[in-house]
Amino acid sequence: MNDMTPSREQRIANLKGMGASRKRVEDVRFTQGKGNYVDDIKLPGMLFGDFVRSPYAHARVKSINTEAAMALPGVIAVLTAADLAPLNLHWMPTLAGDKQMVLADGKVLFQGQEVAFVVATDRYIAADATELVDVEYEELPVVVDPFKALEPEAPVLREDLEGSAEGAHGPRRHHNHIFLWEAGEKEATEQAIDASEVVAEEMVYYHRTHPCPLETCGTVASMDKVNGKLTVYGTFQAPHVVRTVASLLSGIEEHNIRVVSPDIGGGFGNKVGVYPGYVCAIVASIVTGKPVKWIEDRMENLSATAFARDYWMKGRISATKEGRITGLHCHVTADHGAFDACADPTKFPAGFFHICTGSYDIPVAYVGVDGVYTNKAPGGVAYRCSFRVTEAAYFIERMIEVLAIELGMDAAELRRINFICKDQFPYQSALGWEYDSGDYHTAWDKALEAVGYKELRAEQAQRIEDFKAGRTRKLLGIGLTHFTEIVGAGPVKNCDILGMGMFDSCEIRIHPTGSAIARLGTISQGQGHATTFAQIIASETGLPADSITIEEGDTDTAPYGLGTYGSRSTPVAGAATALCGRKIRAKAQMIAAYLLEVHDGDLEWDVDRFVVKGAPERFKTMKEIAYAAYNQAIPGLEPGLEAVSYYDPPNMTYPFGAYIAVMEIDVDTGEHEVRQFYALDDCGTRINPMVIEGQVHGGATEGYAIAMGQEIAYDEIGNVKTGTLMDFFLPTAWETPHYTTDHTETPSPHHPIGAKGVGESPNVGSVPAFSNAVHDAFRAFGLRHSHMPHDHWRIWKIARDLGLHG
Amino acid sequence: MIPSSFEYHRPSDLAAAIGLLAEHGDEARVIAGGHSLIPLMKMRMAGATHLVDLQGLGDLKRITVSADGISIGAMVTQAELIAHEGLAAAVPLLREAALQIADPQVRNLGTVGGNVANGDPGNDMPGLMQCLGATFTLEGPDGSRDVAAREFYHGAYVTARADDEILTHIRFAPPAGGYAYEKQKRKIGDYATAAAAVLLTRNGGTVASASVAMTNLSDVPVWSQAAGEALAGSDCGDEAVRSAVTAMLADIDPQQDNRGPVEFKRHVAGVMLARAISRAWSRA
Numbered sequence A: 001m002n003d004m005t006p007s008r009e010q011r012i013a014n015l016k017g018m019g020a021s022r023k024r025v026e027d028v029r030f031t032q033g034k035g036n037y038v039d040d041i042k043l044p045g046m047l048f049g050d051f052v053r054s055p056y057a058h059a060r061v062k063s064i065n066t067e068a069a070m071a072l073p074g075v076i077a078v079l080t081a082a083d084l085a086p087l088n089l090h091w092m093p094t095l096a097g098d099k100q101m102v103l104a105d106g107k108v109l110f111q112g113q114e115v116a117f118v119v120a121t122d123r124y125i126a127a128d129a130t131e132l133v134d135v136e137y138e139e140l141p142v143v144v145d146p147f148k149a150l151e152p153e154a155p156v157l158r159e160d161l162e163g164s165a166e167g168a169h170g171p172r173r174h175h176n177h178i179f180l181w182e183a184g185e186k187e188a189t190e191q192a193i194d195a196s197e198v199v200a201e202e203m204v205y206y207h208r209t210h211p212c213p214l215e216t217c218g219t220v221a222s223m224d225k226v227n228g229k230l231t232v233y234g235t236f237q238a239p240h241v242v243r244t245v246a247s248l249l250s251g252i253e254e255h256n257i258r259v260v261s262p263d264i265g266g267g268f269g270n271k272v273g274v275y276p277g278y279v280c281a282i283v284a285s286i287v288t289g290k291p292v293k294w295i296e297d298r299m300e301n302l303s304a305t306a307f308a309r310d311y312w313m314k315g316r317i318s319a320t321k322e323g324r325i326t327g328l329h330c331h332v333t334a335d336h337g338a339f340d341a342c343a344d345p346t347k348f349p350a351g352f353f354h355i356c357t358g359s360y361d362i363p364v365a366y367v368g369v370d371g372v373y374t375n376k377a378p379g380g381v382a383y384r385c386s387f388r389v390t391e392a393a394y395f396i397e398r399m400i401e402v403l404a405i406e407l408g409m410d411a412a413e414l415r416r417i418n419f420i421c422k423d424q425f426p427y428q429s430a431l432g433w434e435y436d437s438g439d440y441h442t443a444w445d446k447a448l449e450a451v452g453y454k455e456l457r458a459e460q461a462q463r464i465e466d467f468k469a470g471r472t473r474k475l476l477g478i479g480l481t482h483f484t485e486i487v488g489a490g491p492v493k494n495c496d497i498l499g500m501g502m503f504d505s506c507e508i509r510i511h512p513t514g515s516a517i518a519r520l521g522t523i524s525q526g527q528g529h530a531t532t533f534a535q536i537i538a539s540e541t542g543l544p545a546d547s548i549t550i551e552e553g554d555t556d557t558a559p560y561g562l563g564t565y566g567s568r569s570t571p572v573a574g575a576a577t578a579l580c581g582r583k584i585r586a587k588a589q590m591i592a593a594y595l596l597e598v599h600d601g602d603l604e605w606d607v608d609r610f611v612v613k614g615a616p617e618r619f620k621t622m623k624e625i626a627y628a629a630y631n632q633a634i635p636g637l638e639p640g641l642e643a644v645s646y647y648d649p650p651n652m653t654y655p656f657g658a659y660i661a662v663m664e665i666d667v668d669t670g671e672h673e674v675r676q677f678y679a680l681d682d683c684g685t686r687i688n689p690m691v692i693e694g695q696v697h698g699g700a701t702e703g704y705a706i707a708m709g710q711e712i713a714y715d716e717i718g719n720v721k722t723g724t725l726m727d728f729f730l731p732t733a734w735e736t737p738h739y740t741t742d743h744t745e746t747p748s749p750h751h752p753i754g755a756k757g758v759g760e761s762p763n764v765g766s767v768p769a770f771s772n773a774v775h776d777a778f779r780a781f782g783l784r785h786s787h788m789p790h791d792h793w794r795i796w797k798i799a800r801d802l803g804l805h806g
Numbered sequence B: 001m002i003p004s005s006f007e008y009h010r011p012s013d014l015a016a017a018i019g020l021l022a023e024h025g026d027e028a029r030v031i032a033g034g035h036s037l038i039p040l041m042k043m044r045m046a047g048a049t050h051l052v053d054l055q056g057l058g059d060l061k062r063i064t065v066s067a068d069g070i071s072i073g074a075m076v077t078q079a080e081l082i083a084h085e086g087l088a089a090a091v092p093l094l095r096e097a098a099l100q101i102a103d104p105q106v107r108n109l110g111t112v113g114g115n116v117a118n119g120d121p122g123n124d125m126p127g128l129m130q131c132l133g134a135t136f137t138l139e140g141p142d143g144s145r146d147v148a149a150r151e152f153y154h155g156a157y158v159t160a161r162a163d164d165e166i167l168t169h170i171r172f173a174p175p176a177g178g179y180a181y182e183k184q185k186r187k188i189g190d191y192a193t194a195a196a197a198v199l200l201t202r203n204g205g206t207v208a209s210a211s212v213a214m215t216n217l218s219d220v221p222v223w224s225q226a227a228g229e230a231l232a233g234s235d236c237g238d239e240a241v242r243s244a245v246t247a248m249l250a251d252i253d254p255q256q257d258n259r260g261p262v263e264f265k266r267h268v269a270g271v272m273l274a275r276a277i278s279r280a281w282s283r284a
């Protein structure tokens, strides 16, 4: 070694491996407008599809006349349910075990439902032609309220299911009932609560909202009739599953279908499901032999594909006088819309809602979820969350606040005395989960200290005095949240989507010159996989992250995987990646041993090389080993250096965090200002702190929107009232609060690199933090609970109802 | 979100533009910045088979500021209006209000003429122009005429302008005294939940004159003469502000929408007006 030899620290830095704040490699093209999204795909002879949609929320379709539309020059076809029926494609299976109309079959069940699909030579002609399709409707009574939907006299929404007492998830007790799903011990819970000294009850509504990714859903389907191959480009968060479903539905053999997810402009759960647009584009391409593009516009996206939440959560929580929680009971009325198209693991029709005991050591609990049909759009997707975890976190974090009021206790203290303790992990929750690791007390103390909690409470007390004395019209709210997520679905033994186990995969090929390509079964939609997965491989194989290409989304080349949602990429595919890197390293060790003429066991790994133990000057770098793999005949070893790993996680991972929002509220106008937002995340091992920070900023901004104004609202006859971005709240830079991020690091004991996933934590954790801040501001004046979103008039109404307007 | 097809015209003088409107009758429509019209066309709520673009009419882009009058061409963009120092000095109310309209991108294209001609009760400029007592100049096949801003608005999207007339200029006398524009909105780029424009002149400790206009609280902008009269001659104290608010509330007629119910809007209208009065008074 000489002065030119890089130090160990330099070699580590050169790798830009795990722990490095490596800049996102994707951003070079995104920030220059050089991304390649579905709508950028232009194939020769491509046709365009557009939907005729229902103006009514519930109506019988008496007739559809397509003559005038067909007569418009440039129109190639107008598909209706009657055209799809012979192919048995007028209905399609949903991910939740239900079925959904592809095109209206006799009736429509929500406003915006797909009625006919026009195919034309250009987008403008297709749009014009949709206006020429003459549909005769007969209006039917509309049900938008899930409680009314379950009344005995409620209109029958799903006539196709009439008389079937058994659904995909057990018995149905009413014609608009989908399932009752339960966890925990009902009777024991009721007994424990009834016997408790203090009981708090509340109905907590998590309103209907929408993921609203910047890029809407879309596809280009291209059937090559000569070679029998179907290629489908689309905004798919799970391309392999789409391929399997397409094969099962169409009868085309799976090897003849190639599904490609190009760059995706945000998914947040909106792009997990299968939509009528995909089916129609594929059928249209098969029929015409030409590529067919279908791209949603913003109004279609907001009103027809994949809403989120809409959970009415009735809770009872009990405690001792000192505040030790003794039981938690929850009944959810879940509004699923017209078809049960939730995107959950098959055996979990209410997702992982039963993580709703949160961060607390609750001895006994029960959850029952009733799924209900209404005349609203189908969906119920996991909007930046792992299958109803957001609803669960909001529920428990509101119940804790309500209990604190009941007890007359400080809500921070109530949390502290009920946290699961560090030494209780792995922790068995009352609702059946095994929490892998956590250190809640440390995180909580750090968070309270960071925001100056004591001083904030003192300031608040002064503010209340000033308000009462008429010196101010502004109140101060301190919103606390300690959330625990459950992500990384999931173990194949109980997690699947349409029968496909929820493992994931990675394949790595090392090139002779020491660079590499890795392919995964996941697909980035903005998460930065090309950046972070290369860092995992860099740390595992000793090749610089900058020399590693990450490729996802093409089912012809990527190994099978279940895709990206539910914060599963790092917990599942990230584990596959690390293990795959270790396979590479194991073979590299044998090659190094051959080259150095020592036994395998005489070598030790050092950052980017194998070194002979006790002889540090004798080593082979990974780069040298890669070359040798391709140019040396090594006895007993195949040439080449590549590996593939499929990872079936033994358990979920349980990221957690402590979020605190401080808010000023104008009592007279209902306006607010977020003065401070502090987010402490513990996602286990941190792969790229800068990417984590970016994820937290983005997710917290979504959470802010949801808590403070974003909703999909319907009027009583089922019209969508929030179908454009004028009324559907997406914060701009102006409204977005400033965030302070922080962390603790409690690795997952069962994950190869200890990482837990962070993409969704900020959405899960920030909604209750913002909402609790609003509630906290009014606590001194007697507010217990008020439903989100906390837009101006709803906050104003809180103040008015409390008599604060004089 | 795709408009139906239309013919596009870009005349280079006013006469040609008026000629096109006359020729195509109610199939023709003027387009200025397009930031109210194009969204409606994309949603197919407004159809126009002939769009007559006014961007080629240089004469309509002029701002003149003098002691005896201010004139703003219809094609002046909201961004240009904000940037004009002479105008900001003479009528600071305009800049204060224009900065609360939409966002920078919209303001770069959206014009003052389009904003006042549009007739959408959500637009901020109409109430402002009523507050200023402005006059709109309309040019049509039969020549030109002036209409007072306070007489221009008849209902949502219904104005005194005939289909074949083009609004060319807005004129008003430079206001004296204090001013304020208070607008509550849900986010950047939103129309007002309630907005109040106030101009006040002071005579020692009393209000000499007052002009009050409200936005998005009726199907037309509301110039509340009674609210102005309630302030005039008063000391602008709590009592006077309360009676101005009461007078204003009698003149507005808000409708429930996603911003909230009527009761809320009426309350917020009162808050906006009270705040605008107090700020204008402090500047008078």
Ligand SMILES: Cc1cc2nc3c(=O)[nH]c(=O)nc-3n(C[C@H](O)[C@H](O)[C@H](O)COP(=O)(O)OP(=O)(O)OC[C@H]3O[C@@H](n4cnc5c(N)ncnc54)[C@H](O)[C@@H]3O)c2cc1C
Pocket: B029, B030, B031, B032, B033, B034, B035, B036, B037, B038, B039, B054, B074, B075, B100, B101, B102, B103, B106, B109, B110, B111, B112, B113, B114, B115, B117, B118, B122, B123, B124, B125, B161, B165, B166, B167, B168, B189, B190, B191, B192
């Ligand atoms: C996201 C968004 C937010 C917005 N927020 C606000 C807001 O907060 N406050 C606000 O006031 N506005 C708002 N607007 C509207 C914006 O200010 C428009 O630019 C303005 O209303 C219309 O001006 P324009 O030049 O774009 O007119 P156009 O859209 O071109 O025309 C509007 C109408 O006026 C007619 N017209 C235009 N010019 C003339 C003329 N010279 N003579 C006769 N008729 C004419 C047109 O035929 C059309 O009917 C918003 C718009 C958007 C897209």
